[in-house]
Amino acid sequence: MKCIRCKKKAVITLKRHNAAFCAECFLHYYRNQVLKNIQKNKMFKKDDKVLVVVSGGKDSMALWDVLVKEGYNVVAMYINLGIGEYSNRSQEVVENFAKKNNLPLIVKNIKEEFGLDIYKLSKTLKRSPCSVCGTIKRYLFNKVAYDNGFSVIATGHNLDDEAATLLGNILNWGESYLARQGPVLPQTHPKLIKKVKPLYTLTEKENMYYVLLNKIEFLHEECPYSVGARSILYKELLNELEEKSPGTKQRFLIGFLEKGKKHFKEVENIELKECKTCGHVTTTEECSFCRLTKVSNTVS
Ligand code: Q46
Numbered sequence: 001m002k003c004i005r006c007k008k009k010a011v012i013t014l015k016r017h018n019a020a021f022c023a024e025c026f027l028h029y030y031r032n033q034v035l036k037n038i039q040k041n042k043m044f045k046k047d048d049k050v051l052v053v054v055s056g057g058k059d060s061m062a063l064w065d066v067l068v069k070e071g072y073n074v075v076a077m078y079i080n081l082g083i084g085e086y087s088n089r090s091q092e093v094v095e096n097f098a099k100k101n102n103l104p105l106i107v108k109n110i111k112e113e114f115g116l117d118i119y120k121l122s123k124t125l126k127r128s129p130c131s132v133c134g135t136i137k138r139y140l141f142n143k144v145a146y147d148n149g150f151s152v153i154a155t156g157h158n159l160d161d162e163a164a165t166l167l168g169n170i171l172n173w174g175e176s177y178l179a180r181q182g183p184v185l186p187q188t189h190p191k192l193i194k195k196v197k198p199l200y201t202l203t204e205k206e207n208m209y210y211v212l213l214n215k216i217e218f219l220h221e222e223c224p225y226s227v228g229a230r231s232i233l234y235k236e237l238l239n240e241l242e243e244k245s246p247g248t249k250q251r252f253l254i255g256f257l258e259k260g261k262k263h264f265k266e267v268e269n270i271e272l273k274e275c276k277t278c279g280h281v282t283t284t285e286e287c288s289f290c291r292l293t294k295v296s297n298t299v300s
């Protein structure tokens, strides 16, 4: 098969676009997609200070690299979640990339800095590790962004992630989640930093090609707590559909954003307060991060 752009031998086929590319033209397509997503959704401009959330996985490493190469003003942030060898190896990958390319990187360690242990907390609170982890990550990314004057937080969520989340939200009729789902989560309070997903139209496979073609080191293994997660089941189901009918994921997500989302409303009149302990935004007297820290002190 030939590359649809330069007619050289193609090395990558993208069935959902009915397209094939050589390596060089694939990277051109990839960069264009990212830039189009950023501009079309008014995510950020060249003079915005962007905090890029990195985990060491292919998606966030691809995002970090492409934003740096396109000349955006980015600083990466990595959180060591204290999940055994997985965390140690992911930190190594992220630090190696920063060092090799001389890029700024903020590293937080939840065990060393805050005494938080995801496994212990999830057992004590009878919550899933991912729910505890999500609370911690959301808080710290926002706090670091706010405290250091970033205007936006960018994450590596891809088309597969977004389509799986959408399927989950529809199956559970999570109306307020559906109203909020999208590539941009706007700033609704001066202390809540805007969040964006520049890779939301690119698949896991395309991010994988990007890092491989650019010889970017990344962590191949997934977090051990992701095993058995509902989102993985949704991804598998969507992959089956995609296999039989290429383009399904994209039609599902983009169709929802263009035609479906407007029919859902966020829960109104939620009063936002400032946490009595740390001052960050919450809907209760004390934010969930500060409550986790207190529970953590009692169990350790
Ligand atoms: S890191 Fe955290 Fe994920 Fe691991 S514990 Fe779950 S949420 S699976 S993106």
Ligand code: ZN
Pocket: 275, 276, 277, 278, 279, 280, 286, 287, 288, 289, 290, 291
């Ligand atoms: Zn707090």
